[in-house]
Amino acid sequence: MMKLWRSRNLSSQTLLSVKGGDVRDALWSHAFESRAAISTSIHDSAAKGNSTARVIAPYTVYKGKAAFSVTPLLPTFSKIDSGNLKLDRRGAMMLTFWPAVGERKYDWEKRQRFALSPTEVGSLISMGAHDVSEFFHDPSMLSSNAGQVSKKLYIKALDGGNGYMISLTVSNNLLKSNERFNVPITTAEFAVLKTACSFALPHIIGWDWLTNRSHKGIEGSSSKVNPKLLDLEWDR
Amino acid sequence: MMKLWRSRNLSSQTLLSVKGGDVRDALWSHAFESRAAISTSIHDSAAKGNSTARVIAPYTVYKGKAAFSVTPLLPTFSKIDSGNLKLDRRGAMMLTFWPAVGERKYDWEKRQRFALSPTEVGSLISMGAHDVSEFFHDPSMLSSNAGQVSKKLYIKALDGGNGYMISLTVSNNLLKSNERFNVPITTAEFAVLKTACSFALPHIIGWDWLTNRSHKGIEGSSSKVNPKLLDLEWDR
Amino acid sequence: MMKLWRSRNLSSQTLLSVKGGDVRDALWSHAFESRAAISTSIHDSAAKGNSTARVIAPYTVYKGKAAFSVTPLLPTFSKIDSGNLKLDRRGAMMLTFWPAVGERKYDWEKRQRFALSPTEVGSLISMGAHDVSEFFHDPSMLSSNAGQVSKKLYIKALDGGNGYMISLTVSNNLLKSNERFNVPITTAEFAVLKTACSFALPHIIGWDWLTNRSHKGIEGSSSKVNPKLLDLEWDR
Amino acid sequence: MMKLWRSRNLSSQTLLSVKGGDVRDALWSHAFESRAAISTSIHDSAAKGNSTARVIAPYTVYKGKAAFSVTPLLPTFSKIDSGNLKLDRRGAMMLTFWPAVGERKYDWEKRQRFALSPTEVGSLISMGAHDVSEFFHDPSMLSSNAGQVSKKLYIKALDGGNGYMISLTVSNNLLKSNERFNVPITTAEFAVLKTACSFALPHIIGWDWLTNRSHKGIEGSSSKVNPKLLDLEWDR
Numbered sequence: 045m046m047k048l049w050r051s052r053n054l055s056s057q058t059l060l061s062v063k064g065g066d067v068r069d070a071l072w073s074h075a076f077e078s079r080a081a082i083s084t085s086i087h088d089s090a091a092k093g094n095s096t097a098r099v100i101a102p103y104t105v106y107k108g109k110a111a112f113s114v115t116p117l118l119p120t121f122s123k124i125d126s127g128n129l130k131l132d133r134r135g136a137m138m139l140t141f142w143p144a145v146g147e148r149k150y151d152w153e154k155r156q157r158f159a160l161s162p163t164e165v166g167s168l169i170s171m172g173a174h175d176v177s178e179f180f181h182d183p184s185m186l187s188s189n190a191g192q193v194s195k196k197l198y199i200k201a202l203d204g205g206n207g208y209m210i211s212l213t214v215s216n217n218l219l220k221s222n223e224r225f226n227v228p229i230t231t232a233e234f235a236v237l238k239t240a241c242s243f244a245l246p247h248i249i250g251w252d253w254l255t256n257r258s259h260k261g262i263e264g265s266s267s268k269v270n271p272k273l274l275d276l277e278w279d280r
Numbered sequence: 281m282m283k284l285w286r287s288r289n290l291s292s293q294t295l296l297s298v299k300g301g302d303v304r305d306a307l308w309s310h311a312f313e314s315r316a317a318i319s320t321s322i323h324d325s326a327a328k329g330n331s332t333a334r335v336i337a338p339y340t341v342y343k344g345k346a347a348f349s350v351t352p353l354l355p356t357f358s359k360i361d362s363g364n365l366k367l368d369r370r371g372a373m374m375l376t377f378w379p380a381v382g383e384r385k386y387d388w389e390k391r392q393r394f395a396l397s398p399t400e401v402g403s404l405i406s407m408g409a410h411d412v413s414e415f416f417h418d419p420s421m422l423s424s425n426a427g428q429v430s431k432k433l434y435i436k437a438l439d440g441g442n443g444y445m446i447s448l449t450v451s452n453n454l455l456k457s458n459e460r461f462n463v464p465i466t467t468a469e470f471a472v473l474k475t476a477c478s479f480a481l482p483h484i485i486g487w488d489w490l491t492n493r494s495h496k497g498i499e500g501s502s503s504k505v506n507p508k509l510l511d512l513e514w515d516r
Numbered sequence: 517m518m519k520l521w522r523s524r525n526l527s528s529q530t531l532l533s534v535k536g537g538d539v540r541d542a543l544w545s546h547a548f549e550s551r552a553a554i555s556t557s558i559h560d561s562a563a564k565g566n567s568t569a570r571v572i573a574p575y576t577v578y579k580g581k582a583a584f585s586v587t588p589l590l591p592t593f594s595k596i597d598s599g600n601l602k603l604d605r606r607g608a609m610m611l612t613f614w615p616a617v618g619e620r621k622y623d624w625e626k627r628q629r630f631a632l633s634p635t636e637v638g639s640l641i642s643m644g645a646h647d648v649s650e651f652f653h654d655p656s657m658l659s660s661n662a663g664q665v666s667k668k669l670y671i672k673a674l675d676g677g678n679g680y681m682i683s684l685t686v687s688n689n690l691l692k693s694n695e696r697f698n699v700p701i702t703t704a705e706f707a708v709l710k711t712a713c714s715f716a717l718p719h720i721i722g723w724d725w726l727t728n729r730s731h732k733g734i735e736g737s738s739s740k741v742n743p744k745l746l747d748l749e750w751d752r
Numbered sequence: 753m754m755k756l757w758r759s760r761n762l763s764s765q766t767l768l769s770v771k772g773g774d775v776r777d778a779l780w781s782h783a784f785e786s787r788a789a790i791s792t793s794i795h796d797s798a799a800k801g802n803s804t805a806r807v808i809a810p811y812t813v814y815k816g817k818a819a820f821s822v823t824p825l826l827p828t829f830s831k832i833d834s835g836n837l838k839l840d841r842r843g844a845m846m847l848t849f850w851p852a853v854g855e856r857k858y859d860w861e862k863r864q865r866f867a868l869s870p871t872e873v874g875s876l877i878s879m880g881a882h883d884v885s886e887f888f889h890d891p892s893m894l895s896s897n898a899g900q901v902s903k904k905l906y907i908k909a910l911d912g913g914n915g916y917m918i919s920l921t922v923s924n925n926l927l928k929s930n931e932r933f934n935v936p937i938t939t940a941e942f943a944v945l946k947t948a949c950s951f952a953l954p955h956i957i958g959w960d961w962l963t964n965r966s967h968k969g970i971e972g973s974s975s976k977v978n979p980k981l982l983d984l985e986w987d988r
Contacts, residue, residue, distance in 0.1 A: 101958030250337030403704035486573030639940035722809030
């Protein structure tokens with residue numbers, strides 16, 4: 045059986061049947077972006093410098109059986125004929141899990157990743173104190189290899205209302221392997237996660253040009269508008 | 281009958297009678313800004329470059345019968361005699377709908393647009409899980425052609441509390457045409473919409489100069505203030 | 517009787533007796549900043565330009581009996597001996613009211629202003645759907661002229677839960693005058709007000725250096741820290 | 753008895769047993785950053801200038817028995833071999849308390865500090881109107897001097913629901929000293945605190961590179977991505 049859904053919020057009571065969109069969304073994770081993007085390029089804005097540096101600053105939580113970190117991945121853009129930049133691939137919140145192998149020792153080599161799409165981030169930040177969210181990624185979805193390798197992220201409010209359990213399961217039917225990471229996080233840690241993800245969301249959907257414009261850009265927008273271009277809402 | 285209201289929140293129990301303001305607000309959409317603004321100009325802040333590029337990055341949701349996207353439109357400014365910049369036309373959140381014409385195929389040529397004013401954005405971001413919002417735009421409002429062509433955007437919480445239905449109806453009495461787009465969106469997608477619109481709202485009302493100031497600007501504000509200019513609150 | 521309180525939230529059930537702080541806060545409005553600050557200076561960040569421009573973009577609501585606008589006033593800084601910048605005077609959200617004098621005609625000459633302090637902004641943005649907030653400003657507070665001229669801003673949720681009434685009263689006992697502005701605003705308009713004020717709050721308390729740092733600034737912070745400076749939390 | 757917990761939210765009903773992570777988190781405050789960081793360095797982004805200035809702008813509340821201020825401390829970064837910047841030490845919200853010594857007189861020399869970690873900030877900003885939060889810092893934790901000197905921050909909603917009491921206790925068993933600061937804050941002041949801390953949180957965890965990128969940086973990210981780097985989610 046091929047599983048297609050991606051972000052089933054179990055606190056919901058019905059499921060919309062909108063397969064066209066779901067498939068397109070599901071394919072998104074398959075062709076996801078790269079190591080290079082994890083610490084996305086920042087160019088020096090000073091006129092005389094040409095240095096480029098990346099910033100590596102995940103928010104990390106260390107718990108008894110595993111560690112868990114989250115960091116934003118920015119979208120990529122392509123230059124189109126007009127010279128403008130068009131969103132090429134949406135960004136994500138990249139979650140990384142790696143297991144504890146002793147007291148306060150963690151094995152980074154055994155890490156597993158899960159890239160939350162913007163809509164999955166929307167699911168996370170709208171979770172209430174009693175909700176459950178489940179996200180399912182299959183890199184071979186819609187191909188003949190569907191279901192052989194898959195990842196499931198499961199976020200569940202703890203009974204006492206004082207935190208959440210975040211679980212990642214990575215299944216590989218070919219290797220008969222099944223890895224699972226469980227990280228209990230407190231209400232306070234979840235508040236950091238929500239606040240940081242809400243902050244990052246406009247950036248991973250590519251809207252950060254709104255805040256990264258220089259004043260010169262604001263001034264530039266004051267040029268006269270071609271009257272023929274008015275009333276866009278009523279044009280095709 | 282000429283319809284004047286613009287953002288009737290049906291969860292409200294009374295309607296304020298403030299026609300002066302409503303009309304002014306309604307006229308806003310008539311003279312709305314242009315294609316050029318959709319990917320508003322960003323000038324390179326580097327000293328040596330003069331390049332200008334626009335960023336095209338709508339947040340898009342593909343569903344069974346139609347696709348739906350949203351992107352911010354920045355306001356425009358005019359330079360006034362003092363050399364300062366005065367808000368010329370407020371920005372908007374531009375919604376675009378286009379129909380599905382087959383499995384995972386959508387016809388961009390048949391798109392219709394709806395420009396949410398800042399106040400209409402305020403209505404959207406304050407919607408609860410059981411609310412309804414309705415916005416009505418008539419490009420000929422107050423003229424003799426009023427009511428001939430109109431657009432209605434309708435956002436309604438789904439019964440199960442697990443999402444919203446967004447509907448756009450475009451009526452043209454002259455052509456006897458009536459187009460309708462229905463896009464069901466999940467709670468997660470609505471959370472993205474709310475977060476992204478809340479993020480964009482200060483920008484579309486023209487307040488982004490607060491975040492786009494350089495440090496030099498902050499420092500510049502430390503110059504001595506003319507004592508005669510103090511106590512503004514108590515002046516006229 | 518001299519009135520000292522400034523932001524009495526009537527939904528509160530007790531009043532804290534912390535007069536020292538209240539007085540200090542009350543004095544804040546007396547010495548408030550100037551016309552110059554209303555459209556605070558923005559310097560061009562481009563290397564070759566030296567132009568300075570202000571941005572004038574209030575959020576305005578036009579209603580039957582009066583219009584109402586709000587715009588952020590940034591704080592001012594003084595350069596201290598170390599070359600650093602120290603907050604000199606906190607910013608505010610400046611509210612302006614002016615009366616209607618006919619259908620869709622408003623008299624700007626009769627405007628009155630009220631400068632919300634950061635804490636008063638905190639009161640506004642935390643108002644629930646059934647709350648009341650009242651702010652009282654007296655420019656002569658603690659002097660022999662106390663009570664002669666005063667301003668009161670009153671924000672009250674409407675009974676139906678579908679909006680708020682914002683009222684400004686300006687009393688002058690010497691002139692026996694009493695001006696009053698009433699502006700009913702919808703839930704949607706209040707949502708814009710809350711979102712815009714929440715966005716502006718960190719800026720008016722002087723924290724916008726957090727977002728206005730250049731990347732060079734981030735990089736600069738990576739310089740080695742003097743070990744003697746560590747453990748600040750445990751120093752005096 | 754050695755106390756290890758750091759942010760016990762008393763409204764929670766169970767305590768997770770995740771000592772590995774807690775210890776690591778607890779050690780964080782011991783090696784905290786320095787005076788220098790309190791007004792973190794901002795470099796001028798203009799091409800011709802090389803000036804550096806710090807901005808000093810705490811949010812301060814003056815009450816009857818003590819004053820209380822809060823200011824963000826940015827994280828520090830180290831340049832690593834690749835030329836990238838790696839988060840070195842997380843930032844914090846630095847709280848400072850100092851006692852009243854007369855009417856409207858406060859003694860800055862007797863100040864005590866408490867540095868809220870990002871997770872403790874998460875606890876503060878998620879507090880409801882009836883919650884209690886308690887944070888415990890011991891600079892000698894896990895050493896033989898554990899328990900000799902310690903600080904406890906206690907935030908408790910007031911009974912009437914109209915504010916919070918913030919208390920800092922500094923105990924020194926060697927000197928047999930015990931200092932305590934009590935600052936009652938109103939709902940409005942707490943709203944400022946929450947809004948300002950939510951705003952600062954992404955910055956103190958080191959994510960502000962998202963907003964401080966220049967447009968050139970956005971454009972730079974449009975370069976072709978090495979196909980081998982794709983599918984990061986599925987790599988190790």
